[in-house]
Amino acid sequence: MAVSGIISDARQIAETARSEAASYRSQYGVGIPLKYLNERVSMYMHAYTLYSAVRPYGCSVLLSAYETDGPILYMIDPSGVSYGYYGCAVGKAKQSAKTEIEKLKLSEMTCKDLVKEAARIIYLVHDELKDKQFELEMSWVGAHTKGIHQRVPADLKAEAETKARQAMAEDSDSDTEDM
Numbered sequence: 819m820a821v822s823g824i825i826s827d828a829r830q831i832a833e834t835a836r837s838e839a840a841s842y843r844s845q846y847g848v849g850i851p852l853k854y855l856n857e858r859v860s861m862y863m864h865a866y867t868l869y870s871a872v873r874p875y876g877c878s879v880l881l882s883a884y885e886t887d888g889p890i891l892y893m894i895d896p897s898g899v900s901y902g903y904y905g906c907a908v909g910k911a912k913q914s915a916k917t918e919i920e921k922l923k924l925s926e927m928t929c930k931d932l933v934k935e936a937a938r939i940i941y942l943v944h945d946e947l948k949d950k951q952f953e954l955e956m957s958w959v960g961a962h963t964k965g966i967h968q969r970v971p972a973d974l975k976a977e978a979e980t981k982a983r984q985a986m987a988e989d990s991d992s993d994t995e996d997m
Contacts, residue, residue, distance in 0.1 A: 819832060819835060819879060819880065819881055819882075820879070820880040820882075820908070821877050821878065821879050821880070821908075822877060822878050822908040822909035822910075822912075823875075823876045823877025823878055823896070824875075824876035824877050827875045827876045827877045828877045828879075830875070831862075831863065831875060831877060834859060834862050835855060835858075835859050835881075838850065838855060838858045838859065838862075839855060842854065842855075851885065852881055852882070852883040852885065852890045852892065853890070855881060856881050856892040856894065856900055857900075859879065859894060860898045860899070860900035861898065862898075863875050863879075863894060863896065863897070863898040864897065864898025864899075865898070866898075867896075867897050867898060874896050874897065875896050876896060877896060878893065878894065878895055878896060878908040878909075879893070879894040880892070880893050880906060880908060881893075882959060883959060883965070884959045884960050884961065884963070884965045885965070889959075889960060890902065891903045891904065891905070891906060893906045893908060904924050904925070905919040905920075905922065905924050907919060907939075910949070911943035911944070914942070914943040915939050915940075915943050918939045918942060918943070919939065922935055929958055929960050929962060930974060933956060933958065933970055933974055933975070933978050934977070934978040934981055934982075936956065936978070937954060937956070937975075937978035937979055937981070937982040938978075938981065938982040938985050940982070941979075941983065941985070941986050942985070942986065942989075954975070954979055955969075956969070956970040956975050956978070957969050957970060958970055
C-alpha cells in the first residue's frame with residue numbers, strides 16, 4: 819500500500835485495510851485477495867463522500883500484490899473510485915509521471931529494469947525549485963520475492979538513483995545546448 823495526500827487520512831485508510839485483511843483471515847482462514855481488499859477499502863472511502871456530516875478522505879491509495887495470476891495494481895481516488903492498472907502514479911506530478919509510464923513497455927521489462935525506470939521518472943518529475951528535497955524509498959513484490967513485499971536491495975537502489983541523476987544531468991545539458 820502506498821498513499822499520497824493527507825497523512826492522518828492515509829493512516830486511517832491503512833488501519834481500515836489492516837482491519838479488513840484481519841477480518842477476512844479470521845473468517846476464511848487465508849489471506850485476503852487484493853481484489854476483495856480493494857473493493858472493501860474503496861467502498862469505505864466512498865461512504866465518506868455520501869454524507870455532509872463527514873468529509874471525504876484527502877488521499878489517494880495504491881494497492882499492489884503478486885498473486886497466482888501475476889502482478890496486480892489498483893488505485894483508489896479520494897472519491898472511492900477504483901481502477902486496475904499496469905502502471906500508475908499518484909501525487910503532485912502524477913500526470914507527468916503517467917505520461918512517462920505510458921511510454922514504457924511494462925510487460926517486456928524485468929523488475930530490475932522497472933526499478934531503474936521508476937527512479938528515473940521520480941527524479942524527472944521532481945521540480946527542484948518548487949518541491950522540497952526527498953529521500954527515495956523503493957520496494958517490490960513479485961515472483962522473485964515469492965509474493966512477499968520487500969525493500970529493493972540497497973545496491974540496486976543506489977544504481978537506479980545514480981542512473982536517474984545521470985539522465986537528469988544529460989537532459990539539463992541538452993537543454994542548455996539548445997540555447
